[in-house]
Amino acid sequence: MRRYLIIGLLSFLGFPSLTSAQDSTNTSKSTVPVEGTMGFRTFWMSTSYFEDFKGDYALGQAAFLRLKTKDFRGFSIAARYTLFANVWSSDLLDRDPITGNFNRYEVGLFDVTNPAERFFGKLEELQLKYQSKKITGVFGRMDINTPFINPQDGRLSPTFVQGAQLAYRPNNAHQFTGYIIDRISPRSTSGWYDVGETFGLYPVGQSTFGKPSLYKGKTNSHFVSVLEWKGQVLPEMSLQFNHTFVDNVSSTYFLQALNDWKQPGRRYDLFTGTQFILQNGVGEGGNPDRTLQFKHPEDLNYVFSGRIGIKNPKMQWHLNYTRIDGRGRFLSPREWGRDPFFTFIPRERNEGFNQVDAITTYYQRNLPSAGLQLYGFAGLHFLPDPTDVEINKFGFPSYAQANLGGRYTPDWSKGLDFHLILMSKINIREGEMKPQWIYNKVDMFHVNFIVNYQLTWK
16 A cells, blocks of 8 residues: 555656646745645666676656744744655666676665665654744754765755754854764665764775775764854855764864956956865774774875866856875765765765875856756876775776766746756776776766756745
């Protein structure tokens, strides 16, 4: 019975009727004390390889309902529940016959901890919120977007956290925010986990001893604290400082400066950005046993990332560079979020390495009259050799990546948009390549086609 109810809700994609309902609710005053958002995401993903590795495909569907009470003396309650379905896919439980490894990409549309589950649901938000002119407080399950814990919303639903958030905004130029987090629901999972339990839900890579990492289920960490400040220090300059402390594992400092350089009388304005990141191990690195540690307590890593570009209302272009250096691997659980580096390109990351040089570029063209945005990424990522296990966690070769994408937002249906991503990664390492360095990593072609629709009423 539950399966049929889920199928019925997930297939409820009647855009014209929903649009009519949206228009009618916006033109009349509602006395209902609850605001709501209903959203649908349809996601097609496929991966193929230049050689005879196992290709995969999947069609996923998600539907969520978020309800929020209207403010009463600054207080409100909100909840969000999402349903997920594997509508159609290749056999994601079948290993690649050459490497013996499982699929990496398509399985992320569903529950990576139980890929056989074709239908499931998750209570993603349940929170009490207080908001005044200068103070915001949230307690319970909530969304989050910080440099190292963020939505990483490249699948059917983003990452959520459980804990407390307090934000203070003394004026329009500054905001101070703090989080205490005791549970996390990573993207591509169906459950909620204590902080230590989230380590290893995604592929664990290899340890510094050259064998599969063993920290899954063995990481002792009870909370994460995040302190952040954002400030508009000058009309053309903003700063962001973030400190993310992972109990018994690591401490990471992040500093970012963004500048807009107005060019009066010219077609383009100039913009620049710089980032500096410092990370060190804390406590036992997750476990006193060296073979079970997530991070070596004596690691000390630093990252520099820079950006320069031009922009106007119709386009933007930028060139980016990142250097990862120091002692040991730069590590941040992939279960929690994507890299904050300027060189990040969707569908790959540079976490888990050291001695990295990455150069990327990005171009975006806006065609607002047609409801269209076109963009492209290209990058070269020079990683340590896959045989250097001490600073290459995932046995990943140096690679080139290119993404082409387009977003279409039609004017005939408010809340509807389409998104296409074409991605390819190519090995640029010289010499003999092991199959394990190719499958799920390079010499591939990857396609995403996404349809989003949201209906909101107040």
